[in-house]
Amino acid sequence: MIETPSLVDQNCHGVLRTELGLGTFEAHLGRAEGPPAPGTTFFDTQTGFAVRRWCPPLLGLEPHCPPARYLARRRELGVLEAGRRLLRGSGITTYLVDTGLPDDLTSPAEMATAAEAEAHEIVRLELLAEQVADTSGTVESFLANLAESVHAAAVGAVAFTSVAGVRHGLALAPQPPGPGEVRGAAGRWLAGRPVGGPLTDPVLLRHVLWIAVASGRPLQLHAGLGEPGNGIPSARMDSGARGGIDRTDPVLLADFARATAGLGTDLVLLHGYPYHRHAAHLAGVFPHVYADLGPALARTGARAAAVLAEILELAPFGKLLFSSGARGLPELHVVGARLFREALGRVLGGWVAEGAWSLADAQRVAGMIAAGTARRVYGLGVTGEGG
Numbered sequence: 001m002i003e004t005p006s007l008v009d010q011n012c013h014g015v016l017r018t019e020l021g022l023g024t025f026e027a028h029l030g031r032a033e034g035p036p037a038p039g040t041t042f043f044d045t046q047t048g049f050a051v052r053r054w055c056p057p058l059l060g061l062e063p064h065c066p067p068a069r070y071l072a073r074r075r076e077l078g079v080l081e082a083g084r085r086l087l088r089g090s091g092i093t094t095y096l097v098d099t100g101l102p103d104d105l106t107s108p109a110e111m112a113t114a115a116e117a118e119a120h121e122i123v124r125l126e127l128l129a130e131q132v133a134d135t136s137g138t139v140e141s142f143l144a145n146l147a148e149s150v151h152a153a154a155v156g157a158v159a160f161t162s163v164a165g166v167r168h169g170l171a172l173a174p175q176p177p178g179p180g181e182v183r184g185a186a187g188r189w190l191a192g193r194p195v196g197g198p199l200t201d202p203v204l205l206r207h208v209l210w211i212a213v214a215s216g217r218p219l220q221l222h223a224g225l226g227e228p229g230n231g232i233p234s235a236r237m238d239s240g241a242r243g244g245i246d247r248t249d250p251v252l253l254a255d256f257a258r259a260t261a262g263l264g265t266d267l268v269l270l271h272g273y274p275y276h277r278h279a280a281h282l283a284g285v286f287p288h289v290y291a292d293l294g295p296a297l298a299r300t301g302a303r304a305a306a307v308l309a310e311i312l313e314l315a316p317f318g319k320l321l322f323s324s325g326a327r328g329l330p331e332l333h334v335v336g337a338r339l340f341r342e343a344l345g346r347v348l349g350g351w352v353a354e355g356a357w358s359l360a361d362a363q364r365v366a367g368m369i370a371a372g373t374a375r376r377v378y379g380l381g382v383t384g385e386g387g
Helices: 022-030 046-054 065-075 079-089 108-115 123-135 138-157 179-192 202-215 248-262 274-285 296-312 329-353 359-377
Strands: 006-010 094-098 117-126 159-160 219-222 267-270 287-290
Touching: 006 267, 006 329, 022 065, 022 094, 022 359, 046 065, 046 296, 046 329, 079 108, 079 329, 094 108, 094 359, 108 117, 108 329, 117 123, 123 138, 123 159, 123 202, 123 219, 123 248, 123 359, 138 159, 138 202, 159 202, 202 219, 248 267, 248 274, 267 274, 274 287, 274 296, 296 329
Parallel strands: 006 094, 094 117, 117 159, 159 219, 219 267, 267 287
Antiparallel strands: none
8 A cells, every 4th residue: 555666765775795595594584693502593583483474485396494494595596696685675775874884795796786776885984983093104194184084975975974982972962172172182092093093083084073063974873783893892871871871872862963053964863663652753853854764674673663653752743764774685685675665564554544644645655755855865866756
């Protein structure tokens, strides 16, 4: 009943180029910081069941086939052909690809070719700063090169993204740090940092965020459960703030959102689950703040419709954006897209059936969330669906 022919995946990553055995596949399926517990499997999760529901038919198998049969078919086709079939079967028409992970993943151009879709780059600020630090000999050259690199990246990228919340916590002071504070922090970080070392200094994290804000490009901020593989374990709790609040709870971004209001840069809150209602609330309060549905739907699988309904309780409908958050496995792009469409159909279709919404309004809102709002926020052009 609810159709979304155009689907913009507004935050995802490339896919692995190598063949995967059972253990390697499971490691990427679970996205955990280690293997499954002895005697268990990451296929026995909502995400694992969703992969077995939606992906086998794209490779010529029956839904819910055993994992071993599925992976054998995957190897039979080869990684390139299997990836093409999966990505082209996802229904995603545009990919916005975060290129800031250390894994050997396909580029936006490779994603576009494999998926027969559009693809654009999202630049990760912390990785950019680390690359600049590797080639800058002094504090002065580092700071000058950093500002130049961010503004140069803004020419070709559709957005910036930051994992400051995962690496340090979201309770950063909202105002830009002063020049002396920045120089001091840069000197300490460069002096004690090995080549390739990650950026974790809170002053420099704030500094690069504000450079990005000045560029005018949309800024994606990771919150919620975060994602493994950023090189730094997430500091989950802050016992000194608000009674032990989770340092990645998006509610902590309220001061930063207030400070950036009116500056012309949209903020997109990524991966807010399990604080998705907090992210939805902020999207309702601040005109320049948007909430990403993200991998919350893939994580919750058959319960995705319930999570989506909770987000729709609070957020203005034109402030929500679909993404898969997928990384490594093309299966995760498929699952993210299929679960989103299924959840959207159940929730909005149910409201139409009850008479609470008209079909025309439901279709219009679906188009906004699926693609229209992302096209507006990221300047991708208009396809005629959902604004």
